[in-house]
Amino acid sequence: MSRHHKAAIAGSGLAALATAARLHEQGVKDIAIYAGGLGGTPYIAAINFVLPDNPYGDTPEQYAADMLAAGYNIGNKELVTEMANATVRGYELLCRWGVAFARNDDNTIKLRHVSGHKYPRSLCQTTDLIGAEIEKVMIPRLKEAGVEFHDKCQVVELLTGDGKIEGFAVSENGGEPYNVYAPVVVAAWGGVGNLLGTSTYPDDVRGNTLGMAKRAGADLIDLEFIEFEPMVMMTPPGTVGEPCPTAMLGEGGTLLNSDGERFLLKVRPQGEAGAPKSLINHEIWKEVAAGKGNPHGGIWVDLRHIDEKVLKAYPWFYNRLMNNGCDPKKELLEVGPMPHSFSGGIRVDRNYESNVPGLYAVGEACGGIHGACRCAGNAASQATLSGLLCAEGILRTGKLDREISERPVNVKRDDAAREKFLPELQKIAARALGVFRSGPDLEKAISATQGILDDPAAAKDDFTVQTALSINLIARAALNRKESRGTHNRLDFPDASPEFEKEFTF
Ligand SMILES: Cc1cc2nc3c(=O)[nH]c(=O)nc-3n(C[C@H](O)[C@H](O)[C@H](O)COP(=O)(O)OP(=O)(O)OC[C@H]3O[C@@H](n4cnc5c(N)ncnc54)[C@H](O)[C@@H]3O)c2cc1C
Structure with missing residues (x-):
């Protein structure tokens, strides 16, 4: 068996869905998605967009400045600027495909203040995780629009010829691999967290894809920057691995060491709200090294003084804690850093194309944008915006019409x-x-x-x-x-x- 497509996308997370949606809008037919699962997308709580009518005077320029600062000034200025400039278009793309965001009582969009940002610019849902909502509404609409979805499919090797991409080999339900041919392949396969064992990643994002891209000749960038989520639940069992949203610091949450001291104030007197994740991680690690950590190698977060209604507006988090006998209104939470996402990946140009002609990369699969650390909620924004910009880049680069000849499947499994x-x-x-x-x-x-x-x-x-x-x-x-x-x-x-x-x- 073999299949042919114009554009074949590896992955069905947010980056893949945004790419497919924008390709379809531009009139591309014969788009197919091959994926092992839904990746990190269903767990996305926060996604940032700078909307024109925001009450803070926030601008794309400020957003880009925050990204570059949070990335310790080694992010790619051109890609960051383009991403920030496309922010409204990314929001509108998701809205066109049925995604609804939480609103305040006065019908304005609800904005949360998450780590690394000068202003509240994080959109959400208060009834479910926004990532779960995105998958729920976009997949059926894309199917209706004619995008093919091939579930339970692992891309096991990329196919190249004359240095150009020609498709990939796929194993469906763990069966015998077959070849999928396409002049345009989009790597939307997420990050690498599970390479390190314990992480917040779901099992279907396995990290071997980095090696797969390298073997196909792709240049990679910023691979040293594995992101650690600072406030992941460490106990009780049943809550372990659940990130306490950094937005909780924007809601008034505080970080405490074993002396009950708000240690972050030593380096950030203005408070915990909006503190970049890397700063929080560093300060947690310093407290642990000084013997002021919790018994599980982290510190404590105090949410007890936050209104219950506010806590309940993060239902995935609040309910998981309550269902496991942990009441954030009554007790301090033991949290600490855990591998969570990746800022390295395939090096791309402004069309999100790699150095291998026809091979594009979006979302967590591409690297070199955020630099040494990214702002919270920006993985989701980047997944959306890189998908949008990549789909437009694919049309600009005119690679959709190459004929590809078939070849025998060449995959080794042992x-x-x-x-x-x-x-x-x-x-x-x-x-x-x-x-x-x-x-x-x-x-x-x-x-x-x-x-x-x-x-x-x-x-x-x-x-x-x-x-x-x-x-x-x-x-x-x-x-x-x-x-x-x-x-x-x-x-x-x-x-x-x-x-x-x-x-x-x-
Ligand atoms: C618990 C948790 C909470 C998070 N919260 C947030 C948040 O609030 N805000 C935020 O911005 N980010 C958050 N992130 C990070 C965010 O989820 C990811 O960065 C984002 O989902 C990346 O989107 P993506 O489409 O690039 O990859 P993913 O959503 O990870 O999707 C990857 C896709 O590729 C598929 N895949 C992988 N390997 C293969 C293969 N070999 N063949 C075929 N398919 C393959 C997967 O099955 C999946 O469909 C969170 C991550 C986790 C784990």
Whole structure:
């Protein structure tokens, strides 16, 4: 079996849906989505857009400035500016495809203040997670519009010929792979968090895709910047892994150490609201290192003084806590940082095309936009806006009409290799690529993963090789960045962070 499409999209998260929606609006027919699940999208609580009638005098320019500052000034200025300038169009795209956002009593759009932003600009739903709403309304509409959805499909290898993309190989329901041919392939396969074992990521985002892109010849960028969510629930069981929204700090929540001290005020006297995630992470890690952490390696967040109605407006969070015997009105919550998203990925130009002609990347699959850390809620905004801009870039670059000839399927699978190497790879990644990194640990990780890459037993299985390559590449990027910046902390190099954190004056 084989299939042919004009545009084949790997993934069905927000970035994929936005790309497909905008392609359809521009008249493209024969768009197909192949995906293993829904990725991180159903968990999105916050998504930022700067709307023209906002009450704060907020502008796309301020939004871009916040992004660059939160990224420790190494984000891509051109892509950040284009993203910020497209903010209203991204909002309108989602509205056209049926997404509704929560409103205040006076019918204005409800805006929350999340981490890293000067002004409240985060849109949401108060009855369900906005990401779940997006999937719920957009998928049926895209199907109605003729976009094909192929569920439970893993893209297992990219196909190239003469250095250009030609499609990908897919395994449906774990079955024998077949080839899908397309002159335009959009990587919308999300990030890499699960490479490190424990993370907030769902299981269908596995991180081998980074190695897959590299094997197809794609340039990658900023791989050292794995984002840690600062306030993930650490106890009681049943709540573990649930992020306490950073918007709670905008609602009046405070962070406490074991002395009951609001430690963030030492570096941010203006308060916790809007503090960038990397700053919160750093300060939490400092408190833990000073012996002022909680028994699980984090700190406490205090929401007890927040009105119950406000807490209930985050129902996924509030209900999960209450259902597990944890009442945020009555007790302090034990929270701490956990791998959560990725700011590295496939390097793209302003059309969101990689250096491999016809291979585009959107959402968390593309890198180099946010720099060393991203503002909260911006993964979702970027997923939307990169999808929109990519779809327009695809039309601009005129790559949709190339004929592609078929070839035999060439995919290697060996379950014994997976069983042998994958647990080892996860341990290597967790040890070397966690919160604190050091040159010697990274060198060991590079050499151990290289050993696996050179092992003929591992070479029998593409997934194992892709996974080993992903970890190897991230470790190399982390070794090359000889400083601590944003989400990347090198124990053996001075902390560049305080210098950059001075910029967060709002
Ligand atoms: C618990 C949690 C809460 C979050 N909250 C927020 C938030 O409030 N605001 C925010 O901005 N961001 C948030 N994020 C991050 C956000 O979810 C992601 O950055 C966002 O979903 C990225 O969108 P995407 O479409 O690029 O990738 P995803 O939504 O992750 O989708 C990836 C897609 O690719 C598919 N896929 C992966 N590998 C393959 C493969 N080999 N073959 C085929 N398909 C594949 C997956 O099944 C999925 O369909 C959160 C993440 C988590 C885990």
